[in-house]
Amino acid sequence: MPVIRHAESRRTETPNAVMTTLASPTLGGAQHALWRVDMQPGATGPLHAFDAEQVWTVVDGGATVELDGEKFTVAPGDTVVLPAAVPRRISAAPEAGFAAIVAASPGASASTPNGTGKTVPAWTV
Template identity: 65%
Template sequence: MTVIRHAESRRTETPNAVMTTLASPTQGGSGQAVWRVDMNPGQVGPLHAIDAEQVWTVLDGGATVELGGEKLTVEPGDTLVLPADVPRRLGADPVTGFAAIVVALPGMRAYVIDDTRVLEHCAVPDGDKLLPAWVV
């Protein structure tokens, strides 16, 4: 059994959110990447896609999720299963912000759909795709 202590969690801050890595291959050899996302009220992420499925469970606040041209809102207790390679954008509730736990394969890559290259400073380039720092 591996125990990853809170003090061993890794924080990655981006212009859009703070990702706290809870488990990953470099933290105890996990075959999954698990992280917490915290977004300030009104914060909106870039239009991007991920080349692997992700599962998001909302802990606090709420968000608007744009996924493949569809828009929906989520609140605490809701779980999203986001398919691979579908454009997405998340925006935190303007009053409460947003917090979620996310699980995905640690080798997933992100790629930006529009010109906003905000993911670059927090990821390792891999061609046109980026390896987010919080999944390694």
């Protein structure tokens, strides 16, 4: 299907964020996974790694991205390339929160930095 309507998007809530799947193999047959991340002000995700590269473009608010122990502050319009297998953590700005559009290979697995707890998040398939 060439058009995936907003009403067909898939919303997944976690303790740290809301992911809205915009395109994926199970949502319209796309060969890529594309989703929006929305984090409330001050929210912090867990330290984890993915087995595939991800590209995040900030659309609203701001965040601190911890990547392999180094911290970067990002704002609207910034794009962050998160390499595969590198530990990362995202912390939303305390006042503004954070929203980004993310692209990645579909079905990528997330795990703790030591490789345990491997799972394929619902928003990537």
